[in-house]
Amino acid sequence: xxxxxxxxxNKVTExxxxxxxxxxxxxxxxxxxxxxxSLGQGLEFLIYFQGNSAPDKSGLPSDRxxxxxxxxSVSTLTIQRTQQEDSAVYLCASRWTSGGAYEQFFxxxxxLTVL
Amino acid sequence: AQSVTQLDSHVSVSExxxxxxxCNYSSSYSPSLFWYVQHPxxxxxxxxxxxxxxxxxxxxxxxxxxxxxxxxxxxxxxxxAHMSDAAEYFCVVKEDxYGQNFVFxxxxxLSVLP
Numbered sequence: 001x002x003x004x005x006x007x008x009x010n011k012v013t014e015x016x017x018x019x020x021x022x023x024x025x026x027x028x029x030x031x032x033x034x035x036x037x038s039l040g041q042g043l044e045f046l047i048y049f050q051g052n053s054a055p056d057k058s059g060l061p062s063d064r065x066x067x068x069x070x071x072x073s074v075s076t077l078t079i080q081r082t083q084q085e086d087s088a089v090y091l092c093a094s095r096w097t098s099g100g101a102y103e104q105f106f107x108x109x110x111x112l113t114v115l
Numbered sequence: 116a117q118s119v120t121q122l123d124s125h126v127s128v129s130e131x132x133x134x135x136x137x138c139n140y141s142s143s144y145s146p147s148l149f150w151y152v153q154h155p156x157x158x159x160x161x162x163x164x165x166x167x168x169x170x171x172x173x174x175x176x177x178x179x180x181x182x183x184x185x186x187x188x189x190x191x192x193x194x195x196a197h198m199s200d201a202a203e204y205f206c207v208v209k210e211d212x213y214g215q216n217f218v219f220x221x222x223x224x225l226s227v228l229p
Binding site for chain 1: 147149151157158159160161164166205209215216217218219220221222
């Protein structure tokens with residue numbers, strides 16, 4: 001595909017359950033970001049992957065949140081023991097990191113609702 | 116550390132009138148600056164970017180922004196609003212020196228009245 005894809009597009013879960021959100025970046029993009037956008041709010045940085053370097057996890061709000069990126073491509077964001085305050089749209093973005101092309105390309109997001 | 120302020124949470128204009136969405140930033144190094152637009156239930160789309168070339172940047176859909184270092188501003192403008200411009204707009208800053216994070220402003224919701 002030409003763009004960043006995310007799945008599922010919508011996820012409804014019960015409080016206390018674990019969820020996995022998937023991101024397929026644009027092929028060849030070495031950098032991948034996860035953000036969270038709560039209702040009516042801006043984007044909150046969660047985590048950043050760059051090639052084979054250790055990820056920047058400084059934005060993860062708690063140890064219930066984790067993410068991995070396999071083979072430098074697909075990424076999964078996992079939220080354990082979900083809480084109602086985790087309800088938000090989770091956005092993934094990818095970009096090149098060479099040649100000064102800093103533009104991020106965003107996926108459509110996963111809307112997570114925790115009941 | 117860098118930060119972004121969008122002075123207006125909501126701007127309302129009439130169709131055909133000019134649009135001004137304000138953005139001020141702080142950055143320790145020479146920043147790259149971006150404007151993204153988010154239409155309802157749609158993904159974020161890049162409108163334009165400034166990366167230390169021309170200070171007046173032209174983007175898609177008739178939008179432009181001017182980088183003013185002395186004022187630490189990067190305001191977004193459009194001469195004539197269209198109904199389809201109604202959306203959320205985010206100003207974003209990225210420091211070029213080693214910083215990997217893009218810092219997003221809180222957003223400005225633009226309403227266009229007929």
